[in-house]
Amino acid sequence: MKRKKTEKLNEKDIIAIDVYDHSGKILVKASTPVSSTIIKKLKDYNIPFAYVQDDSFHVSYIFDREDIVQLLRVLWYFVKSNGQNSEILKIYNLDEIRMFAEYNNEVASKIAYGHIFKFFISKLYKKVSETKNFVYDFIDYRVIENYLFFHSVNVAAISILIGCDLGLEEKEIIDLGVGALLYDLSMSLYKFIEQKRPLDAIEKEEMQQHVFMGYDAAKNIYGISSASALIAYQHHERNDGSGYPKKLKDEEISFLTKIVSVADVYDALISNRPFRIAYNSDEAWNYIVDNSGVLFDEKVVDSFKKIIPKYIPGDIVELSDGKKAVIVKNIYNKSEQPVIKLFEKKDKGDIILKEEINLSEKKDIFILRVIETIR
Ligand SMILES: [Fe+2]
Known part of the structure; x- marks a missing residue:
């Protein structure tokens, strides 16, 4: 399959992979022939490109799209209800989740969400552990409106890939993946500040508070390990001590956080944001690689380089x-x-x-x- 700009799609094209909105609702199903209605729908949702069937290009997305779509949906409900409504989780036929979702109160909901996040990260991990010598060159349908959710899922995906390449054990990968999913969700509270750059000193200080809020929120979800919660607290720290909130250096930053920091920055750079357009994948890749040993951990960047290609099929x-x-x-x-x-x-x-x-x-x-x- 290959990526094609929405305005260049025509009626000979066939959609190769499901397109979905910010809440995980399917907009266009895979195998659908392109029509003017579909092009209009993609434009209405500001989706700049679609993947279409084409045997001469190979895009590697590794994870089952169904799992990713469901995870997006769960995350969306989690954020929208502030973790208090776990109604949506009843569809998952897992004893612990059904039991706690039935109680329908805040504590039980947080327990249910704790279970579901681990459940999904285990599924993603299982997929990676069955795959050898993977590359990940898929760019999802994120747009400015759904950035936070797609970003969280993609950072979790990239973090798991790096963790597996580095040979981490399953338990560490689960901590890593769950932390990577939750670390930045408190950014949803900073919508206004998110729209603008540069920030003035007061806005900057306010936004930097998201690491404390993210840490508290993660700690409050039942079953989330302290290693996962710590990722929220430390994810803006940098190896050379130039980060925040504590200006930690190298060994003072947890290894799992170092992985998430690389995935976070790379994925943020290749996304369109309200205050700048996306970097090309090679520019984002160079930024990470050039900062190996400076902002980012060398071992983590070495794995990143193996898995995340510099160029994207179709470039x-x-x-x-x-x-x-x-x-x-x-x-x-x-x-x-x-x-x-x-x-x-x-x-x-x-x-x-x-x-x-x-x-x-x-x-x-x-x-x-x-x-x-x-x-
Ligand atoms: Fe952040």
Whole structure:
């Protein structure tokens, strides 16, 4: 499958992967042929691109979309009800969750949510533990309106991938994933400040309070470990001591937090925000890699580099020999050397040539820069 800009979709295209809104409601199902109604719907929801069926491109999304959609839905209800209404969890046929959701009071709801978060993170972990040498080059349908929820789920996804690559044990991965899901949810209380940059000193101080609120909120959910809650408290600390709230350095920051910090910054950079447009994936990737050992932990960045590719399938790039190419597939631990297809300029625009070139097998050609990307 490949990404295609919403305005370039046409009736020959077939949607390759479910599109859903901020609350996890499906807008367009996979396998639906594109029509003018579908294009209008995507535009109404500000969705800038869709994945369409195309066998020549390979996008690796690893996790079952159904799990991701359900998790988004649960998170949305959790935030909207401030953890007090667990009605939605009754659909999950799990004894503990059903029992506590039945009580329908605040404490029982928090217990039920605690269970459901672990349940989903275990599912994501299971999927990763069955997959070998994964790359993750999928960019979800996040838009400004649903940023917080998609961001939380994607940071959890990337954190789990890095944690698994680093060989963490299952229990640590669950703590990591749950912490990565919850650490920034208190940002939903800062809607006004979220819209603007730069912040003045008072606004900045106010916004920085979200780490304390996030920590308290996470601690209050039954069954959430202190290691998970600590991620909310520390996720803006940086290795060189330039972060907040405590200006902690290197070893003073928990290892799980160091993983989430990398996932958080990368995912935030590749997202459109009210105060800036998204970075290209290669720019966000460079930011993380360039700050290895400075803002971010070196070991964590080494794993990040193996799993998160620099270029996204569909990106058009210029090669060192001056030719143009399109990225068709990424390879584990070869972030800067994907499989490409050369372009040839024809009268009616660019035509993709058929043969693939694996850049990791070519010593003399490398990618110079991205010419065009879809974001
Ligand atoms: Fe934050």
